[in-house]
Amino acid sequence: MTSLAEGPALDLDLFSDAALTDPFPLYKQIRDTAPAVYLPRYGAWAMGRYADVRGALGDWESFSSARGIGLNDLANAATQGMIIATDPPEHDKLRNVLAARLSPKAIRDLRADIERRADELVAPLVERGSFDAVTDLARAFPISIVLDLIGLPQDGRDKVLGWADAAFSASGPPGPRTDAAFPLLQDQLAYLSGIEPDQLTPGSMGRAIYDAAADGLIKPESCVPLMSAYVTAGLDTTINAISNSVWYFAQHPDQWDMVRQDPSLIPAAFNEVLRIEAPVQFFCRVATRDVELDGQTLAEGSRVMMLYASANHDERKWEDPERFDVRRNPVDHLTFGYGMHGCAGQGLARLEGHSILGALARRVARFEVGAPQRRLNQLIRGLDALPTTVHAG
Amino acid sequence: MRIIVDEARCEGYGFCAEAAPHLLELDDEGELTVLAEQVPEDERANAEAAVRVCPVAALKLAP
Numbered sequence: 355m356t357s358l359a360e361g362p363a364l365d366l367d368l369f370s371d372a373a374l375t376d377p378f379p380l381y382k383q384i385r386d387t388a389p390a391v392y393l394p395r396y397g398a399w400a401m402g403r404y405a406d407v408r409g410a411l412g413d414w415e416s417f418s419s420a421r422g423i424g425l426n427d428l429a430n431a432a433t434q435g436m437i438i439a440t441d442p443p444e445h446d447k448l449r450n451v452l453a454a455r456l457s458p459k460a461i462r463d464l465r466a467d468i469e470r471r472a473d474e475l476v477a478p479l480v481e482r483g484s485f486d487a488v489t490d491l492a493r494a495f496p497i498s499i500v501l502d503l504i505g506l507p508q509d510g511r512d513k514v515l516g517w518a519d520a521a522f523s524a525s526g527p528p529g530p531r532t533d534a535a536f537p538l539l540q541d542q543l544a545y546l547s548g549i550e551p552d553q554l555t556p557g558s559m560g561r562a563i564y565d566a567a568a569d570g571l572i573k574p575e576s577c578v579p580l581m582s583a584y585v586t587a588g589l590d591t592t593i594n595a596i597s598n599s600v601w602y603f604a605q606h607p608d609q610w611d612m613v614r615q616d617p618s619l620i621p622a623a624f625n626e627v628l629r630i631e632a633p634v635q636f637f638c639r640v641a642t643r644d645v646e647l648d649g650q651t652l653a654e655g656s657r658v659m660m661l662y663a664s665a666n667h668d669e670r671k672w673e674d675p676e677r678f679d680v681r682r683n684p685v686d687h688l689t690f691g692y693g694m695h696g697c698a699g700q701g702l703a704r705l706e707g708h709s710i711l712g713a714l715a716r717r718v719a720r721f722e723v724g725a726p727q728r729r730l731n732q733l734i735r736g737l738d739a740l741p742t743t744v745h746a747g
Numbered sequence: 748m749r750i751i752v753d754e755a756r757c758e759g760y761g762f763c764a765e766a767a768p769h770l771l772e773l774d775d776e777g778e779l780t781v782l783a784e785q786v787p788e789d790e791r792a793n794a795e796a797a798v799r800v801c802p803v804a805a806l807k808l809a810p
Binding site for chain 1: 756776804
């Protein structure tokens, strides 16, 4: 039998403060070494090239999610049965419950309301002139929208964001960051377990989960994990995409001018922000068989980090990948993953992002930002603060 | 070459219809309709683009 660790290896630490602050040089090293590189510190492989990552994400039979998507056993056990950590047929039943409420068709009727909320949030901030693009804009928006859509009671909402942040970070490698995050993931699950279905707004996405269990479409024990999927996946991700948008357009005023002159570029511009700064840096898969990768064999049982953020910067796929270009329209970036586990909420995320960019484009001529403060999380890349001044026009 | 839609996976993002408007269309209900199952030679590149941009891998091409 092939050793699990046979093949090119790099002794990289992807989770130091320095690496979490700027992981891109390490990703390039991984991409330039081999299709898959063994990282002995984590007992896992890293896949960093676009074609390989996309290929693996599209092949769930060879690259399973059911043994967990994280880098430590505790988190992989705690997330067992969550949609992100399932394969068909279980996966498909859970996905149908989410898709019934989150697919583009299902959220069409939300557009007017979300655009109105974006205008109501952005107008007074622009009037003020100076604000924090993370706390005042990027966090305020998805929190109000997503928690209303899930139908959560007001009580406890203030803790939800911290739990969501921790729920991601808890899937890092064993160590102090994971130890700090894991209890918060448990708190989130305890909070969600304590919510009675009738406390959720009638007609909400949360209530629909319990209705699906009552109708026998999913098992009752799947309700809390699905609630956790909504609460975790719908916040930090969109929050970072929105604050990154402000950050990038402050640095690239010429690109902002293009968007303002032609607002039909907004979807392409949002795609480019997502490509260049993927909020979710990676999830893992486990090889269910020996897999051939461009002359290299990845042994059955190998845990493989799918480096979405690296794939989005792969020189083999993107021309001049470090250039921020709103005309690129990289519709096939991997920020939402790809394939069966492709982000179920990406329609809503896009709707939120496009609405905020539209509301800003109608009012803001220029962004000026101070030094961004980064929030270090083992899976999510984003900002904690971004002092922003806008010039109306 | 034929376009095959896995209807159980399709969630109606519509990026494929933007990439290949002569082959695929989102109707007023948000459901995907295949306008031309057999891909004409001059639509081949668009068909491949449509497959490439599907976020959930619900489309494929078969000989």
